[in-house]
Amino acid sequence: MKDDEMYPRRKDEKKRQMFDSSEAQKAIENVLDDQTMDALLKAADRGLINRMHGIIESGKESALLLADTDDGLAAVKIYMKRAGAFREMYRYLKGDKRFRNLKNDRRNIINEWAKKEFKNLKKASNIVRCPEVYGLQENVLVMEFIGEDFRPYPKLKDVNIENPESALKQTLDKIKALWIQEEIVHGDLSEYNILVEKDSLAWIDFSQGVHKSHPEAENLLERDVKNVVNFFNSQGAETKTENALDHVFSNS
């Protein structure tokens, strides 16, 4: 047998070990391209993940998978290469000084996009409850799974909040601390990207987050504030948007 025939065989065997069941394997193979499957196998080789259970959610820009690691369950976020999203991704990355040397090549943009969420999550974890990051392999981000019984905790939009006024206050304080102390803005904060974990709110989905110096950063900050004010007001809080903006944008 020639050497180059060994690799696909080893790969098939590795895949068999890696998936919980042939159903999980099929479902996952359906949403991933070959290069991404290779990245997943590399992540397994590195010991970042052990077995794959299946898909939690598959959205416009990413698929969320559930995996076992040596330390319990992990959420595996895979950034996908849907054509439409590229221009937007490129624009967000390019304005961020942390990604100045970006090459305009699709695969590279996706990988840098994953790296951006990885970096944002690391910074955010100093301020707010969010998934701990375990590792990154190309467009595959492995992080703490925030949920129980194999299901993510519910999104804020699906939960009745007991004290919306104080939850809003806390959320605004975190937005502000993230901006002032870590110099980033979440950029896509809303009741869709906050999970309700028992008594605390866990923020997820930091891929759109940018550094303070990004030309869009202040607009994103304003949008995040408006989103959370509107949501918590719809739940009974009575905070004026102007006051919330003044609070977040002031330096004291």
Ligand SMILES: Nc1ncnc2c1ncn2[C@@H]1O[C@H](COP(=O)(O)OP(=O)(O)O)[C@@H](O)[C@H]1O
């Ligand atoms: N770390 C995590 N733990 C548990 N569930 C998660 C985690 N990250 C994402 N999810 C689930 O997957 C969904 C999609 O993930 P998200 O990061 O918001 O990607 P998208 O860009 O597709 O919105 C979330 O709404 C949430 O239900």
Ligand SMILES: [Mg+2]
């Ligand atoms: Mg989301």
